[in-house]
Amino acid sequence: MRQTLLPPRPVESHKTMFGRIGLLGGAPGTVGALLLAGRSALNSGAGLVTLGILDENVRVDFTVPELMFAPPESLVADLDLSVLAIGPGMGQSRQAFELMQAALLHPAPLVIDADGLNVVSRRADLAYICAHRSSPTLLTPHPGEAAHLLQVATREIQENRELAARELAARFNALVALKGAGTVLAHPDGKVEINQTGNPALSAPGMGDVLTGMMASFAARVPPWDALRLAVWLHGQAADDALEEGCGVEGLTASELIGYARRRLNACAA
Numbered sequence: 574m575r576q577t578l579l580p581p582r583p584v585e586s587h588k589t590m591f592g593r594i595g596l597l598g599g600a601p602g603t604v605g606a607l608l609l610a611g612r613s614a615l616n617s618g619a620g621l622v623t624l625g626i627l628d629e630n631v632r633v634d635f636t637v638p639e640l641m642f643a644p645p646e647s648l649v650a651d652l653d654l655s656v657l658a659i660g661p662g663m664g665q666s667r668q669a670f671e672l673m674q675a676a677l678l679h680p681a682p683l684v685i686d687a688d689g690l691n692v693v694s695r696r697a698d699l700a701y702i703c704a705h706r707s708s709p710t711l712l713t714p715h716p717g718e719a720a721h722l723l724q725v726a727t728r729e730i731q732e733n734r735e736l737a738a739r740e741l742a743a744r745f746n747a748l749v750a751l752k753g754a755g756t757v758l759a760h761p762d763g764k765v766e767i768n769q770t771g772n773p774a775l776s777a778p779g780m781g782d783v784l785t786g787m788m789a790s791f792a793a794r795v796p797p798w799d800a801l802r803l804a805v806w807l808h809g810q811a812a813d814d815a816l817e818e819g820c821g822v823e824g825l826t827a828s829e830l831i832g833y834a835r836r837r838l839n840a841c842a843a
Contacts, residue, residue: 578841591620592655592793595648598663599626606662606782611640613786616835649675655793657681660689661782677702682709682792686785690714694721709797710747748801756805770809779827784808
């Protein structure tokens with residue numbers, strides 16, 4: 574996939590034109606996951622990014638002070654959000670389940686990742702609500718999370734990744750990015766694409782959180798299917814760019830990937 578990635582910014586533009594993004598997660602001990610998602614969303618062009626972190630001790634990102642913070646219960650009830658994303662570092666506490674139910678009922682497009690997917694897989698009622706949302710839902714499972722959602726073994730997912738992605742899209746009426754070597758993109762109508770970018774450098778902590786932030790940002794500016802495709806392509810291309818610049822497959826961090834993605838995003842707009 575190679576294209577101009579986002580609509581050009583008007584000369585007379587302002588931040589609210591580029592989305593109000595809400596991100597939920599970050600339980601004690603895993604706050605970094607949500608910070609990565611937030612930083613990624615900002616660097617992907619989002620106008621306003623607010624984090625609802627479950628760890629009450631974290632209320633500022635001193636590295637990226639542009640990120641805003643709100644109590645999770647307040648953020649998930651904010652009807653002015655353009656896009657809501659849930660899951661990075663969220664854990665599976667009682668609060669996490671309550672936030673997931675509220676997020677599924679939110680009218681904005683919803684990106685579900687990481688523990689958000691695990692929470693949905695553990696409660697039939699949440700799975701039902703997810704499948705019957707009227708707004709777009711974007712799921713970004715790795716093979717283990719996909720296995721939980723479909724209630725099969727992970728090896729079954731890997732044996733036929735296209736079929737698994739189709740089944741997820743159909744069962745949850747969602748746009749799906751089944752992550753892995755050759756991420757499989759699936760639409761509820763049965764359409765499937767295989768992403769061609771990316772390399773083993775992406776097998777590192779926090780990479781999925783970065784993808785979530787990108788996807789949430791793009792979903793505020795382009796149609797959901799385009800946002801899914803764009804985010805997955807750019808995520809992989811950023812890793813390819815890192816290798817081309819001599820970074821190597823060992824030790825690329827998710828924080829570094831954000832910078833490579835921003836450069837590629839702007840290079841495509843030039």
